[in-house]
Amino acid sequence: MILGVGTDLANIERIKGTLARFGDRFRNRVFTEVEQRKAEARADVAGTYAKRWAAKEACSKALGTGLRMGIAWRDMSVRNMASGQPQMELTGWAADRLAQMTPPGHHAIVHVSLTDDHPWAQAFVVIEAVPLPSGGPGGVGASGKAAS
Template identity: 60%
Template sequence: MIVGIGSDLCNIERIQNSLDRFGDRFIQRVFTDTERNKAERRPFTRAGTYAKRFAAKEAFSKAVGTGFKAGVFMKDIGVANLPSGAPTLVLTGGAKARLDALTPAGHAVEVHLTMTDDHPWAQAFVILYARPL
């Protein structure tokens, strides 16, 4: 059963402006080490890479119904890749606690994430699917 759906559309130029204005302070506050490493290896699509991940964080916060409050922080939501290459979310802190609270007894939640970008837009969708154990 689906326990949450979230989507977000992010302007890549807005993220580029934040990178230009706040630099490392913005990056350190919002993104995980894994996300930073991926984006910094992509000099021609750096802002787009960050923007997709920013959108994924927003989409997750909508899927769990809190936004960025109730202990859910951006840095607690990290985009990583499965061995297949498919993107997924790695959750810690308040983000993980919120997802755990939404998980029905006797179920495990699978996080489905898709991201795309086409300048000047980046988009992400998150579906939280509870499957019986």
């Protein structure tokens, strides 16, 4: 069952301007160290940050809160699998909110898709609740990934 859906469209040039104006203050407030390392290693630094910004906005919408109610930017992080596929990792208040949304007997999976076509970056997040196997362990981990 679908628990939440969120999408966001970010302007890469706006993020580029914010990075130029506020630098590390902006980076450190919004992005985790892993996200910063990923972005700074890419040819399109601003585009990489813009996609992650959009993912955080989309995730907060899928959680049903937007960026209020105690959620912090760094409570939502984009990591990439070895294949390059992005994954949302939730910690802190975002992970707590995900656990509250997840019905008993289910575990939550947070799906994320990112794309960009200059000057736009877009993210789409779907939070899905999947029934636990009968008698098996499970629940929602702090990462927002299914526990096994």
